[in-house]
Amino acid sequence: MAVITRAGRARPRSAGFELGVWYLIRLSGLALFVLALGHFSITHxxxxxxxxxxxWIFDQRWSGLFWRTLDWLMLQMVVFHAFLGMRTVLSDYLRGGWRTAILMVLYLLAFLVFVMGTVAVMSMPVGLVR
Amino acid sequence: MLLRYRGGAGMLAWAFHRIAGVALFLFILLHVLDIWLAAANPGLYDEVLTVYASLPGRIGEALLGAALLYHALNGLRIIALDFWPRLTRYHLQLWYACWVVFFVVGIPGAYLIIAPALGLPGLKG
Incomplete structure (x- = not known):
């Protein structure tokens, strides 16, 4: 019999949405290991x-497309990882109508974070605007 | 509660991972808001920045870095155990390895983040 690991959430038994979430959390986690730790190292x-x-943000750090693209990729990974992670956490403590309502707020917040981050990373250099 | 529950290292690894994860989630909400502000109102953002560069701000960033580093290292451990179940035999050694890396990287890192606010020598002299 296969060993069932209990370090993380057990892998869902059947294919479907939950299995997709399980893989996406791990894939985005791997990406963020590089992107988020790299981002923290650069900024500190x-x-x-x-x-x-x-x-400094708009004229130097985001002076080229490379860093803007990389940071936008990080934003997308963060939106998946942080919000799917919170979905798992909240689902552990909430049931029924409350769970549905709070998860709706969570998804709305994820959309808002994605839009606000995208607006920021696509903003023009400060020197150009003034 | 955490220490009395007889879950052992695996349970602590899970609890720290979850607490750090929720803390990181809350910081991301704040961080996307402040970067959005940098685009929407550069002057106001520059004022907020003085809080990030202050001593309390830097202590907060060191704690943020600690949460990020632990969550990242233990996350790798989870992925390793999920995809190579035979490693489960060494899950305790992997957990200790996480802490070795955490302190070896984290202590100098925390010093470098906090040093400028105390006038101590850091990366910028």
Missing amino acids: FVSDPAEQTSE
């Missing part, structure tokens, strides 16, 4: 928060 060890003014 390569640069320093004291110098990260809005001008």
Whole structure:
């Protein structure tokens, strides 16, 4: 018999939506291991928060398409990972109507985070706007 | 509760992973809001930035980094155990390895984040 690991959520037995969520959490987690740790290192060890003014963000860090694309990819991974993760957490503690209602708020929040992050990462350099 | 429940290391690994995950979720809401603000109102964002660069702000960022680092390392452990079940025999060793990396990377990291607010030597001299 196969060993059933209990480190994370048990892999759903049948194919379907829940199995997709199970894989997506792990795939986006792997991507974020590189993207999020890299992002944290850049903003705290390569640069320093004291110098990260809005001008620095839009004119230097986001001066080219490469970093904007990479950060937008990170945003998408974060939206999947953070909100599907919270979905699992909340589903553990909520039942019935409350679960449905709170999950609806969660999905709405995920959409809002995606839109706001996308607007930010596609904004023009501050120098161009002024 | 966490220490009295007889779940052992695996249960603690799970509890820390969940607590760190929820904390990271809350920070992401704040972080997307502040970066959106940087585009919508650059002047106001620059004022918010002084909070991030202050001593309490930097202590918060060190804690954020700790949550991120633990969640990332233990997440790799979960993925490894999920996809290579035979590794389960060494789950305890993997859990200890997570903590070794956590402290070896985390202690100098936390110092470098907090140092500028205390006038201590850091990466920027």
